Amino acid sequence: MPNIKLPDGKKLNFKSKVTGFQIAEKISKSLSKEALVISVDGNLKDLNYEIDKDCSIKIYTSKDKEGLETIRHDTAHILAMAVQEIFPGTQVTIGPVIENGFYYDFARKEPFTEEDLRKIEKKMLEIVDRDEPTHREVWKRDKAVEHFKKAGEIYKAEIIRDIPKEEEVSVYFHGKWHDLCRGPHLMSTGKIGKYFKLMKVSGAYWRGDSNNEMLQRIYGTSWSSQKELDEYLIRIEEAEKRDHRKLGKEMDLFHFREESPGSVFWHEKGWNLFQKLISYMRAKQDAAGYKEVNTPEILDRSLWEKSGHWEKFGANMYTSTTPDEKVFAIKPMNCPGCVQIFNQGLKSYRDLPLKMSEFGKVHRYEPSGSLHGLLRVRAFTQDDAHIFCTEDQITEECLSVTNLILEIYKDLGFENVILKYSDRPEIRVGEDKVWDKSEKALLQAIKASKLEYSINQGEGAFYGPKIEFVLRDAIGRDWQCGTLQVDLNLPERLGASFVDKDGTKKVPVMLHRALFGSLERFIGILIENYAGKLPFWLAPLQIIVIPVSSEFDEYAKEINRKIKSNGIISEVDLKNHNLNYKIRDHSLSKIPILLICGKKEVDSNTVTIRRLDSKKQENMDIDLFLKKHLALSKAPSN
RNA sequence: GCCCUUGUAGCUCAGCUGGUAGAGCAAUUGAUUUGUAAUCAAUAGGUCCGCGGUUCGAAUCCGUGCGGGGGCACCA
Numbered sequence: 001m002p003n004i005k006l007p008d009g010k011k012l013n014f015k016s017k018v019t020g021f022q023i024a025e026k027i028s029k030s031l032s033k034e035a036l037v038i039s040v041d042g043n044l045k046d047l048n049y050e051i052d053k054d055c056s057i058k059i060y061t062s063k064d065k066e067g068l069e070t071i072r073h074d075t076a077h078i079l080a081m082a083v084q085e086i087f088p089g090t091q092v093t094i095g096p097v098i099e100n101g102f103y104y105d106f107a108r109k110e111p112f113t114e115e116d117l118r119k120i121e122k123k124m125l126e127i128v129d130r131d132e133p134t135h136r137e138v139w140k141r142d143k144a145v146e147h148f149k150k151a152g153e154i155y156k157a158e159i160i161r162d163i164p165k166e167e168e169v170s171v172y173f174h175g176k177w178h179d180l181c182r183g184p185h186l187m188s189t190g191k192i193g194k195y196f197k198l199m200k201v202s203g204a205y206w207r208g209d210s211n212n213e214m215l216q217r218i219y220g221t222s223w224s225s226q227k228e229l230d231e232y233l234i235r236i237e238e239a240e241k242r243d244h245r246k247l248g249k250e251m252d253l254f255h256f257r258e259e260s261p262g263s264v265f266w267h268e269k270g271w272n273l274f275q276k277l278i279s280y281m282r283a284k285q286d287a288a289g290y291k292e293v294n295t296p297e298i299l300d301r302s303l304w305e306k307s308g309h310w311e312k313f314g315a316n317m318y319t320s321t322t323p324d325e326k327v328f329a330i331k332p333m334n335c336p337g338c339v340q341i342f343n344q345g346l347k348s349y350r351d352l353p354l355k356m357s358e359f360g361k362v363h364r365y366e367p368s369g370s371l372h373g374l375l376r377v378r379a380f381t382q383d384d385a386h387i388f389c390t391e392d393q394i395t396e397e398c399l400s401v402t403n404l405i406l407e408i409y410k411d412l413g414f415e416n417v418i419l420k421y422s423d424r425p426e427i428r429v430g431e432d433k434v435w436d437k438s439e440k441a442l443l444q445a446i447k448a449s450k451l452e453y454s455i456n457q458g459e460g461a462f463y464g465p466k467i468e469f470v471l472r473d474a475i476g477r478d479w480q481c482g483t484l485q486v487d488l489n490l491p492e493r494l495g496a497s498f499v500d501k502d503g504t505k506k507v508p509v510m511l512h513r514a515l516f517g518s519l520e521r522f523i524g525i526l527i528e529n530y531a532g533k534l535p536f537w538l539a540p541l542q543i544i545v546i547p548v549s550s551e552f553d554e555y556a557k558e559i560n561r562k563i564k565s566n567g568i569i570s571e572v573d574l575k576n577h578n579l580n581y582k583i584r585d586h587s588l589s590k591i592p593i594l595l596i597c598g599k600k601e602v603d604s605n606t607v608t609i610r611r612l613d614s615k616k617q618e619n620m621d622i623d624l625f626l627k628k629h630l631a632l633s634k635a636p637s638n
Numbered sequence: 639g640c641c642c643u644u645g646u647a648g649c650u651c652a653g654c655u656g657g658u659a660g661a662g663c664a665a666u667u668g669a670u671u672u673g674u675a676a677u678c679a680a681u682a683g684g685u686c687c688g689c690g691g692u693u694c695g696a697a698u699c700c701g702u703g704c705g706g707g708g709g710c711a712c713c714a
Binding site: 111112113114200201202203204205208209210211214215216217219245249250256257258261309312313315316332333364366367368369370371372376461462546548549550551576577578579580581582583584585586587588594596598599600608610615617 | 639640641642643649669670671672673674675676677687704705706707708709710711712713714
């Protein structure tokens with residue numbers, strides 16, 4: 001007789017076997033209405049799963065992650081069901097739950113269109129109304145394979161073959177329609193509610209392998225209330241409004257064009273922002289003891305062969321043949337060039353750690369389909385540095401890199417940073433002893449940073465372990481930016497050495513690190529994070545002076561001159577438009593501060609300040625204004 | 639690279655089933671001299687992404703190339 005333990009510790013006793021739904025009914029009527037799935041000793045099960053022995057359970061509703069995910073999983077099934085009702089002959093494959101929704105991959109010759117999606121949605125609503133009951137059957141493997149093969153579902157048959165021997169092959173029925181599935185599922189199709197929407201169709205490789213055929217994937221979202229669905233759709237719209245490609249055009253920062261896909265044409269304002277970031281970082285790195293260098297963009301093939309890039313990275317490299325038939329590569333990374341600087345002249349242990357930074361522009365031939373605005377380009381500038389040091393110095397150097405990165409992110413408005421740590425991969429170079437040392441050093445640095453971190457086991461580079469710095473933006477999206485890698489390989493390959501205390505030559509350890517990763521990408525992230533409303537010091541155009549009418553042009557020009565002479569980027573707007581027009585115009589182009597000058601201001605030698613997104617007007621003496629804003633207009637410094 | 643989709647004025651877009659292009663904003667000029675998110679009017683502005691084909695005739699249909707978008711794969 002099952003003795004059921006509830007999450008609050010209470011126990012319920014049943015005379016015979018009992019289902020989750022019956023337990024919910026026993027607890028309360030409202031719970032029985034809201035219950036979606038149950039966990040039995042930690043395993044998620046259907047509500048009508050029969051319990052016949054003692055166990056502890058928890059019943060989930062749509063308020064729980066488990067409940068919502070089950071709703072989404074069921075919505076995916078109902079999607080597949082609807083598709084097969086409308087388009088017979090379409091094969092189903094897999095349909096998992098993902099963040100905010102689900103997808104289902106189908107095999108069908110004709111592409112699904114936008115109208116098809118609306119048709120399918122309608123059919124899905126019908127299926128919800130039909131409220132088809134769910135039931136689960138466990139089939140013998142052979143029978144299942146046979147059945148799905150006969151039904152023309154070759155993908156399903158293939159999936160069954162790959163289910164581990166010890167697992168049951170379960171088939172879920174929603175009415176007559178059925179699908180191979182691990183479950184659990186809701187008790188009937190009516191339970192999912194009507195708060196779903198099909199979002200888009202796309203291609204997706206069978207089993208995620210680009211050697212396989214391409215299936216059609218339908219993405220959908222599903223929630224437990226209309227309110228949640230609406231909020232989600234609004235969130236998507238908000239994210240679209242922040243799109244850096246759109247804002248970059250509106251703010252006149254940069255553009256792309258056909259002649260050079262994936263390469264940025266930086267306009268004056270965008271380049272100003274770019275240069276500001278660089279000079280900010282120069283100052284930071286200078287203070288941290290880095291020496292800035294610069295290496296050639298084009299280097300002979302032989303160097304890339306020696307470094308291993310030719311073999312390992314060749315598919316992504318641009319090459320160039322000169323009129324005399326020599327082959328060069330346009331650098332996809334700065335490291336080999338930097339090692340060559342290290343190699344020039346004799347280095348002593350006294351020179352270590354030697355930190356060389358480089359704002360190096362690299363070119364990589366990225367697959368056309370992966371290009372995405374500033375976030376994924378073919379030509380970009382790394383805020384790169386290579387630290388040559390001894391094994392004993394690894395920990396300290398890693399820690400100082402981590403601190404530098406955090407400091408810089410904070411200055412740019414990102415306080416929320418997490419780390420991803422990747423340790424030794426299967427295929428690697430170097431002795432385990434050295435790996436032990438470098439992994440330990442990196443981990444120590446991570447722990448000292450007190451940041452949240454995750455471990456990606458075996459994901460390190462073949463030459464050493466690495467940390468990736470992930471920052472979370474204003475609307476909760478994660479962006480991988482900085483990276484820190486320990487390299488025990490390249491210095492040796494390229495013959496780097498230093499003279500140690502004992503007079504023998506030793507190979508230095510090299511740390512690769514980038515703070516933002518790519519300046520281009522980071523600017524994209526900055527724009528999206530701030531929705532284009534950059535902090536005052538980063539704004540490419542910081543102030544616009546607006547005369548109320550042309551009568552005050554001279555005064556406005558004078559104010560503008562004064563501001564500019566203080567090194568603040570300012571313009572005066574003398575166009576023949578009224579004040580309202582100009583305020584709207586410059587607000588839309590996200591100018592942080594507008595200074596209005598009219599009779600009142602001329603008479604009192606003041607300006608009236610209007611800040612972006614604030615209707616508050618603030619009248620101030622011009623010298624006081626400058627005093628208050630001068631420091632704010634420059635990069636933060638410590 | 640692969641699947642789907644898309645390419646018309648500086649920008650955002652309209653242009654039904656083929657008959658050599660249109661709006662709003664921006665620009666220019668003029669009027670207006672404006673006090674916190676669009677003053678009025680006039681003017682100018684286009685190899686309809688490139689190439690090839692079908693047709694008496696192509697922005698429109700077909701093929702192909704290039705670019706953009708959404709995904710997949712890739713992301714040292």
